[in-house]
Amino acid sequence: MDKTESKTRGKKATPLVPDALNLITPEVIEAFRTLGVVRVRQALHPQWLLLIEMGLNRVLGDSAVVKHRFFPGEQGEFQETVRNFDSAVEIQRMMYDSPLADMLGRCMGSKKVWYYSDEFFIKNAGGAERTPWHQDTPYFPVAGSQLASVWISLDRLRADECLEFVAGSHLKTMYDGFDPRNPGDPSASYYEQGLPKLPDIQANRSAFPIVSWDIEPGDIIISSPSIIHGGGPTRVDGRRRALAIRMFGDDVVFATRPPSMPTVPMTPGLSLHLKPGDPLRSPWYPRLRPVPKRERYGA
Numbered sequence: 001m002d003k004t005e006s007k008t009r010g011k012k013a014t015p016l017v018p019d020a021l022n023l024i025t026p027e028v029i030e031a032f033r034t035l036g037v038v039r040v041r042q043a044l045h046p047q048w049l050l051l052i053e054m055g056l057n058r059v060l061g062d063s064a065v066v067k068h069r070f071f072p073g074e075q076g077e078f079q080e081t082v083r084n085f086d087s088a089v090e091i092q093r094m095m096y097d098s099p100l101a102d103m104l105g106r107c108m109g110s111k112k113v114w115y116y117s118d119e120f121f122i123k124n125a126g127g128a129e130r131t132p133w134h135q136d137t138p139y140f141p142v143a144g145s146q147l148a149s150v151w152i153s154l155d156r157l158r159a160d161e162c163l164e165f166v167a168g169s170h171l172k173t174m175y176d177g178f179d180p181r182n183p184g185d186p187s188a189s190y191y192e193q194g195l196p197k198l199p200d201i202q203a204n205r206s207a208f209p210i211v212s213w214d215i216e217p218g219d220i221i222i223s224s225p226s227i228i229h230g231g232g233p234t235r236v237d238g239r240r241r242a243l244a245i246r247m248f249g250d251d252v253v254f255a256t257r258p259p260s261m262p263t264v265p266m267t268p269g270l271s272l273h274l275k276p277g278d279p280l281r282s283p284w285y286p287r288l289r290p291v292p293k294r295e296r297y298g299a
């Protein structure tokens with residue numbers, strides 16, 4: 001054993017980006033809890049943005065990855081890909097190696113953090129449509145308070161092109177979601193049973209406390225998946241390549257949703273193993289923190 005080895009043995013591994021976690025101040029946690037959303041400026045090192053871009057390119061070039069087309073064939077068409085973790089090693093590394101899991105864990109108040117899902121939303125030039133207003137938790141078979149999403153844009157955006165949020169709505173009613181097969185019709189809901197219909201927010205914007213921000217690459221938006229949110233359209237010459245990641249903590253349990261439609265992302269077999277109220281533990285949801293030994297640097 002050399003001298004360096006004896007000095008470092010037993011010491012904790014140095015965090016990969018030591019400063020990023022310091023950005024999750026008590027004020028950020030308070031905004032996350034009360035408003036359900038907060039922007040954190042310059043939280044991601046350009047290396048992580050490069051990793052996301054490489055993951056996006058892999059996913060787009062992989063014919064086995066389903067590209068969900070919103071408004072197909074129309075001028076405003078855009079695409080979404082779900083659970084890129086399963087098809088892109090870059091997205092896996094992002095989950096384990098970047099500071100995001102630590103940041104979301106601190107916001108949620110959970111030392112343990114699990115991956116739930118991730119989605120690319122790809123709005124390329126040509127003036128993509130809005131992503132309709134919705135909450136995410138109606139689509140997810142989960143209950144509990146320790147849930148968090150982070151939304152990252154690879155492109156600089158104005159506030160009106162960014163993701164928009166109804167502040168405080170995460171603490172209120174859970175509504176039925178929009179139907180992704182028919183996103184242009186505000187009267188079409190996802191389950192069409194069991195949950196109240198979402199009010200037409202776009203038609204009455206001034207009645208709601210809507211917040212959004214200008215975004216520079218490296219900024220992130222942390223939110224509750226229960227908050228009502230909708231994605232701004234892009235300008236004809238603009239583009240917006242965004243990655244949304246969802247994670248959860250200790251108190252999250254399996255829950256059912258109306259049986260008329262599958263939950264998102266689809267997880268066949270899950271409901272045969274878990275009953276409502278069981279902790280959400282399954283190979284579908286790998287643990288990110290503490291980092292499993294096989295995923296650690298230097299292990």
Ligand SMILES: O=C(O)CCC(=O)C(=O)O
Nearest residue numbers: 121131136151231242244
């Ligand atoms: O980026 C978008 O337009 C939509 C994002 C979204 O709905 C989400 O992150 O849950």
